[in-house]
Each structure stands twice: as structure tokens, then as C-alpha cells.
Amino acid sequence: MSAAVPAQLPAFTPERFADRLAEAVELSKQPEKFAALPRWTQKVMLILKDQLVPPEFASMLSADRAVFGEGVCVAWVAHARDIIRRPDSNESQFARKVAERLPTNESRDVVKQVETGELAASPEFQCHVIGRLFSADAAERRAFTEGLAAGNRVRELFDQQAARNTTDATGIYLLLWLYWPEISALRSVGEAAQLLERLFGSNKNIAGRHWEERFRKLANRIGLSFRAKQTRVRS
Numbered sequence: 001m002s003a004a005v006p007a008q009l010p011a012f013t014p015e016r017f018a019d020r021l022a023e024a025v026e027l028s029k030q031p032e033k034f035a036a037l038p039r040w041t042q043k044v045m046l047i048l049k050d051q052l053v054p055p056e057f058a059s060m061l062s063a064d065r066a067v068f069g070e071g072v073c074v075a076w077v078a079h080a081r082d083i084i085r086r087p088d089s090n091e092s093q094f095a096r097k098v099a100e101r102l103p104t105n106e107s108r109d110v111v112k113q114v115e116t117g118e119l120a121a122s123p124e125f126q127c128h129v130i131g132r133l134f135s136a137d138a139a140e141r142r143a144f145t146e147g148l149a150a151g152n153r154v155r156e157l158f159d160q161q162a163a164r165n166t167t168d169a170t171g172i173y174l175l176l177w178l179y180w181p182e183i184s185a186l187r188s189v190g191e192a193a194q195l196l197e198r199l200f201g202s203n204k205n206i207a208g209r210h211w212e213e214r215f216r217k218l219a220n221r222i223g224l225s226f227r228a229k230q231t232r233v234r235s
Contacts, residue, residue, distance in 0.1 A: 008195060008198055009179050009182055009195050009196070009198070009199060010179075010182070012178065012199070014097065015097060016178055016179075017178065018097040018098045018100075018101055019101060020177060020178055021098050022098050022101030022102055023101075024045070025098070025102060026102065026103070037180075038180065038184050039223050040176075040219075040222045040223045040224040040225075041176075041177070041180045041184070043222040043223055044173050044176045044177050044180070044222055045177060047173055047222070048170075048173050048174065048177060050165065051161075051162070051165040051166050051167070051170055051173075052158065052161060052162055052165070052166070052170075053158075053161065054157040054158060054160070054161045056068075056072075056150050056157065057072070057150075057157075067132065067140050067143040067144050067147065068143045068144070068146055068147040068150070069147060070132065070144060070147060071132070071143065071144040071145065071146060071147020071148040071149075071150070071151060072147045072148075072150050072151035072154075073147075073151065074129055074147070074148060074151065075147070075148045075149075075150070075151025075152045075154070076151050076154070077114055077119060077120050077125075078120060096111060098111075099111035099112075132144040133145070169218055171200075172196070172215070172218060175196055175199060176196075176222075176224075179196075182195075183195075183196075183224075186226065187226050188226050189215070189216055189219045189224060189225070189226065190212065192215070192219070192224070193211065193212045193215040193216070193219075194212075196215070197211055197212075197215075
């Protein structure tokens with residue numbers, strides 16, 4: 001007996017976003033696990049990366065950009081010191097929610113140290129920053145200061161990237177990413193279109209008269225298919 005189609009997808013909550021972010025962090029640490037995701041989910045995540053993540057951040061952890069990445073992280077830590085003065089802030093709570101979903105105590109400890117200001121105030125951290133800023137290696141100094149500048153402009157950079165690269169389909173890709181576990185459990189593209197349409201509500205710029213046809217074309221583009229499940233149901 002086939003499973004009943006859900007009447008609707010779960011309501012969006014910050015916890016769901018935290019789940020997906022924590023999942024993405026773990027995939028960055030263990031990229032071999034990326035292949036375990038459905039192929040269409042992999043495609044959606046890569047599309048969103050290209051559309052939303054500035055190139056400066058996409059490449060900063062490669063071998064030749066490691067010092068740049070350090071500069072970005074230092075800027076983020078400095079920004080976090082402003083947030084911790086407001087312990088009830090949404091940003092502070094959200095960072096902790098993501099950390100709680102990570103499997104290692106080390107990740108949670110780092111978030112706690114950033115929230116309290118302990119990390120930024122530690123002599124080891126400050127000595128490391130000074131060492132980078134006044135390094136004898138000119139390339140190292142430049143990479144680090146460029147990273148600091150990029151980290152301080154993080155929201156501006158993301159806004160600029162989104163303005164250049166997002167399309168009318170970006171909202172659909174975001175929902176496909178946020179709800180990929182539930183969508184993977186469905187039986188047809190039609191079911192997915194029906195459930196996602198309800199999340200857009202009155203936003204007819206995305207879900208208009210030809211919504212299902214449009215969604216089927218997008219599903220074909222990313223490889224979202226339920227043919228194997230349909231075959232099993234018929235059998």
C-alpha cells in the first residue's frame with residue numbers, strides 16, 4: 001500500500017534553515033558525503049551557490065586563499081562582539097541553533113567563545129592577528145587585509161551577488177533545498193508542484209497560471225524525477 005500524499009509541507013521555521021546550514025557545513029568538511037544526496041538536490045545546492053555566494057567566499061578556503069579566509073573569519077568574530085551585547089538577538093540565537101546541530105563539541109565551543117567575546121579577547125587570537133597584519137611576507141599581509149575588508153562587507157557582498165545573479169526561479173530553488181527530504185519522499189513531480197505552490201501563497205510572480213508546466217520544466221532541468229517510484233507503485 002502506497003504512502004498517503006501529505007496535505008502540505010511543514011511550515012517554514014528558523015530551525016529548518018539551521019538544519020540545512022548545519023548540513024552544508026558538514027558537507028564542506030566531508031565532501032564525499034555530497035554524493036550521498038539525491039542528484040537533483042546536489043544540482044540545486046550548486047545552483048544556489050553560484051547565484052548567492054560571492055566568488056570571494058567560494059574560493060577563500062582553497063590552498064592559495066587560506067590567509068584571505070582567515071581575514072574574513074577575523075572580521076566575522078569582530079562583528080560578533082557587537083551581537084553578543086544583545087544576547088536576545090535573533091542572530092546570536094540562530095548561530096547557536098546551527099552549532100547545536102553540528103556533531104562535534106569543538107564547533108559548539110567555538111560558537112560559545114565567539115558569543116561571549118572570549119575568543120576575540122584571548123592573547124593567542126590577538127597575537128595571531130597582529131602577526132598576520134605585520135607579516136614579513138607582503139603577499140600574506142595583503143591577503144589577510146583583503147579578507148578583513150571582505151568580511152566587514154559580507155552583507156553588502158551577498159546583496160550585490162544576489163542582485164546580479166538571482167532569477168525568478170531562485171525562490172523555487174531555495175524551497176527545493178529547504179524541503180529536499182520531504183520532496184524526495186514524494187511520488188511524482190506533480191505532487192511536488194502542488195505542495196510547493198501552497199508555500200508561495202498569493203505571490204503570483206512565481207506561482208502563476210502556468211505554475212505546474214513551469215515547475216515541470218525546472219524539474220527536468222535539475223533532474224528531479226520519481227520514475228523509479230512510479231514503476232514500483234504500478235508493479
